[in-house]
Amino acid sequence: MLNKKFLIDITREVLNHAQQENLRKLEQISLLADNWDGNEAKAFDKQLVAKVKDLIGALGVQPEIFPLSYGSIQMEYTKEDGSYLEFEINLNDTWDAFELNENGEESAFSVAADAEAVNKVAKNFMQSPKENTISLIGPTLLVQYLMSKGWKIFPRKRQDIKVLQIKKADGSFFQVTIPLSRALSDYGEALSIALETVAEAENMDKKQLIEKLISPTVNNSAIE
Secondary structure (H helix, E strand, O other): OOOHHHHHHHHHHHHHHHHHHHHHHHHHHHOOOOOOOOOOOOOOOHHHHHHHHHHHHHOOOOOEEEEOOOOOEEEEEEOOOOOEEEEEEOOOOEEEEEEEOOOOOEEEEEEEOOHHHHHHHHHHHHOOHHHHHHHHOOHHHHHHHHHHOOOEEEOOOOOOEEEEEEEOOOOOEEEEEEEOOOOOOOHHHHHHHHHHHHHHHOOOOHHHHHHHHHOHHHHHOOOO
8 A cells, every 4th residue: 555645745846846836936026127029028027027926826727828928927827638738927915817628618707816826726727527526426425434344443632533444354554644634724635645545545546436426326315
């Protein structure tokens, strides 16, 4: 069984690398002089560069960044299905955004000029529809499902989490920590990791597990 902490550490290393690459690229953008594009584009405002630097440090999902000839900096997210999301970062109170989905449908909108707003839109965009269904899973239902499969609750003093363990016939051992409160800062990440572990332990695909947990049959039959 893969060590989940190891997977989290690797994810953080990748994120840190992406942040460093974006900071390096931003520094290069900050050094562009007037007429950098050969068409009278101006050098970039130092205040804007500082704002983008803070934004890069605060984003949970790192974008690609590009200089725009009229003084803004573009942040862009792309996916393999051809869809993409872009933000035009400037010194205004709101930022323009544009999205093209996998069906070629376009949408233009604006967001508040802060990292929280960009993070929310970017995370929703980068998640697949199946991944978004994680929010529909009740943690108590997951606990009940595991207990029906022979998992045992490991006593803990904290009331906002449940720890369950199981030892399989082949000697393999699994443990999951299930967050019970959506107010926990890492609720989504913790629940996603728990689902990955359960799927591995129960020898099924994570998507299959999610579909099983949110199906009307499961919700209405106390989980058989």
